Amino acid sequence: MSANGGTKAIVAALLANVGIAITKFIAFLLTNSSSMLAESIHSVADSGNQGLLLLGGRRAKRAATPEHPFGYGRERYIYAFIVSIVLFSLGGLFALYEAWHKAADPHPIKSWHWVPVVVLVSAIVMESFSFRTAIKESNHIRGSQSWVHFIRRAKAPELPVVLLEDLGALVGLVFALFGVGMTLITGDGRWDAAGTAMIGILLVAIAIVLAIETKSLLLGEGAEPKDLAAIEQAVTGGPEVERIIHMKTLYLGPEELLVAAKIAVPACESAEDLARGINAVEARIRGAVPIARVIYLEPDIWSAAAERAGTGAAAPTAVPDQGPAPVPYAAEPAAGESRAGS
Secondary structure, three states, rough: HHHHHHHHHHHHHHHHHHHHHHHHHHHHHHOHHHHHHHHHHHHHHHHHHHHHHHHHHHHOOOOOOOOOOOOOHHHHHHHHHHHOOOOOOOOHHHHHHHHHHHEOOOOOOOOOHHHHHHHHHEEEEEEHHHHHHHHHHHHHHOOOHHHHHHHOOOOOOHHHHHHHHHHHHHHHHHHHHHHHHHHHHHHOOOOHHHHHHHHHHHHHHHHHHHHHHHHHHHOOOOOOOOHHHHHHHHOOOOOOEEEEEEEEEEEEEEEEEEEEEEEEOOOOOOOHHHHHHHHOOOOOHHHOOOEEEEEEEEEEEEOOOHHOOOOOOOOHHOOOOOOOOOOOOOOOOOOOOOOOOO
């Protein structure tokens, strides 16, 4: 993913949400609409979330240390996971609480009837520009993937998070407009409560999706099948390697992939030849998959016996030939004694 593209989408969403949150709070103070309050808190939560994503992206750029030798790239995953928690608790649960409170004491909008409608329509326009930016930046890297596959498989969390937040914000605004509009038409505050409840359910659902996807990234995901195939081709694409004995990959961050492999190499005359061959393989891997920045290759001599044993080793000495099972030693009976059972 382009880090600049992700940052651009985050900044656009942050600016939109700060402006929207202010206008929604003003509308709530004038009308006492629960839908407007829920949407105000939603925009505040979204603004905080975008701030967290920017902070995570900045902290992830820190250089590796002895305590964290692989760097801080995964901080972007951690902050994305925090975003899902904030969206769930501050956005979704608060909206559900406010809906329950309003349903228990429904009251119509008694003054400034035009304010919430104007604010919500304006917010839809502003949020649409933010959503359009997120879609445009995502299309640069999405390729032919479906949107569902892109959100589920993207290794960089920022764009999927912003996309889901902006989509949730737009749908939530429609729900709020429905609740406020029906309350103004009927004079029944329960419509306002219903719109607020729909906003809460929507935000909780989005937060759960984000939590599931970012949890998978935190646990550690391997390379995509196409990248894995490219790495395998790069490893075996020269005379230096006879075969891959086993290989594992792991994302250390959205733009840094670790590759560790045990490779079968042909016999060579010197350690210098072996080192030169390994360096050539590493160069091919980085050429095929540029984000494969951390590479560990362990040379070995392939052995069919070791492979059948399933030890993960290759050299014949790793699994010595086991001859016939030894017969347990039994002492000869002393003179005048007989073996048991004779």
